[in-house]
Amino acid sequence: MDLRWLKPLLGRPAPFTTVYLDATRAESAGETETVDRWRALRRTLERDGAPSGVLDEIGDLVATPTGVRGPHGRVVVADAHGVVVDRVLAEPPAQSSAVHGPAPALLPAVRAADETVDLVVVRVDRNGADLVRTSHGSRPAGAVDVEHVEGGHDDVHKTREGGLDRRSQTRAEDSWQRNAEAVAEALDRRVAEQAPDVVVLTGDVRAVALVKEALGRPAAELVVEVLGGTRGEGVHQDAFDGKVAEVVAEFRRRRRETVLDRFRQQLGRGEGAVTALDDVIDVLRRGQVDELVLHTSAITGLGERELWVGPEPLQVALDADELSSLGVGDDRRRMPAGVALLRAALGQDAGVTFADDGTVELVDGVGAVLRWSDGSTPSESVPSQSADQRRLRSVV
Template sequence: MVNLPQLTLPDHAPVLSVVIDATPSADGRNAVVLDRWADLQRSVMLDGAEAVPRVDADAIAAALERPTWVHGPHGRVLIAADGEVLLDRVIPDPPTAGEAVLSDHPHALALAYAADAAARYLVVESDRAGAHLSLHEASAVMGSQLLHDREIDGDHDVLTKVRPSRDLPRDRANNRAEDSWERNAETVAAEVDRVMAQEDPDLVLLTGDVRSTAYVEEALGTHARQVLVDVPGGARTEGVNSRAFVAAVDEAVTGFRMRRRQAVLDHVEQEIGRAGAAVSGLEDVVDVLRRGQVAELVLDAGAVSSPRQRIAAHRLWIGEAPLQLGMSAQQLADLGVGEPRQVRADLALGRAAMDQAAGITIAEQLDVADGIAAVLRWTDAATPAETAFTQSGDSQRAHASAHAEEPSL
């Protein structure tokens, strides 16, 4: 499950959500990003608001003036309210088309992009005396953000093997040194396990002296070993870290993101294939969202980004409460909602998903009806039934999926 960022919102203030291409120009200048923001302000989606507050537009512009220092194409997600930027995250891939939404809550799909890019990882740079531990948050502006770091030194100081002598035979000298390495590694592993319990990072990246890393890995607890990745090229000695090591860390973090996303897709495929705890297609997903059953909302990337915005092309009806949503005004009337209004489907879906603390995953190839599925917390007799897909990969279900309603003018 990919958890959405948690934000503390000001009372009675609209929320501006922005997803933008943050790639600088070829000469590295950031002015092109500010130009994109100026263009994007002309097409802000106003959900129940009349205009973007100037303080919020200026806050976004001020944030975008600060470069990300990320090389190559990338995007940026920003959330602002009451003149303050509440979230500013880099995403690996720039959006096909930027988007800005002003609403009474953050745009859930913007949060989903930020959550997909995020990863918290602990770097353990080990030597025979101890280790340097540093906790990082990926996807932060200015590169990964260092959250905490500290030096860990063991109590055992016989670190080198010595020449044998009459007073200290070779085997005894070597055993004393290796025993010190092992005891110091146990001290490091205990600190790693403590950080795991308190901070719960997604990854532990272990690097440094080959002998010491082997001892550290052996002494780690089960949780740390489950998320451990050996990364070559790092060292505890200051100034030794190379570009190759930084690239290896980036590769490990990217691999984790891909595995996390694939695990969600595999779960969806398994549950739909056996008619289990998942549904697909807009109409069925709306049904289970309304009933508060959704653990994870899964969207095909092509269904939420231009030029194939299949989800945004639909309109749903909503009431004041986030779980008051339906395919038609009559559905809400049947629920006792007096004055429903029609909004873009992606806004209504995200609003309902956030209200029930559901995760949101945006996948590259989700081959289901309407490009949308949901993994469920629970099922009952009223849960929509799924049928298996054909071997040809046809994503149409046995019962027809909902068709997009034309937006009312």
């Protein structure tokens, strides 16, 4: 999972205010329901000492509609000066909550973001297409991205009989082809610029086929055809959305399994992957991590532990003495273990994948897939001296 949306939090001044809000708006309550939830949270934050200016800014944001229909949530993170992250979540939290403290409360948001799939939905007809960028999972609040492509060739109707009508048929087919090429060009450009996970192609069957034929390889490899969509009015939206949700669920499953399969294989070989908190900390400090792997229960378990961190993201240790041995002086502090691990992962552009029960064995609920290994990298083929007994009894 890509965590780049959290990178603006690195190096920001504490304290942090983190808000998880049910942003669902009931038809009868209009705009007031979300604001009422926020007011209750604000009273808690005021008691905890959150700055009034920051709270005013958050209040203005949550009072602005997200533009999302149906149940959804919102996470807002502010530093000492103002809002840094504002994100819409596909699922509302079980209970709205807010925390003010020395570190942002990020694990629930990252867990939700693990479900995020970026899509471009392309609704095609013989004149052109509508390209809609959307996300299933989480996305920036207020993000709307729609592009209308008109091919410019409007002789798109065939006639049925021979003679001069054959020329009409030829002109119509040529117009379809040119219009499809215009759509493909726009889609190729969008894939190159935005790197979506999946391209959903739907609409007129003949136009869809022509667009696919005209696409470059990068875009073509992302295409999934979904029947039932159409450009303009007439689509049975709920049925179409259900088919798209199936495509998204399958992509999530394959994405997660690709990472976990790589973790299993490399752990089995004794190189390229590690597990156990101390070994994961070791490889994070060295910038070796490609993907941090967390058990779903780690959201709770890691929240109950603390690590020591320095001013830089990769300065992380189990205790203060270990951090001092790395050259970190007085500028050190405790941080919740989950936040410290995510901070270090962000600092080296690593991703995060969550593993469900029974999918992989994770000591302490954490593991890592590595970019590189050397002779000093912890090896899981033989338990290291620091963690022998704990490994034998603490596998999740």
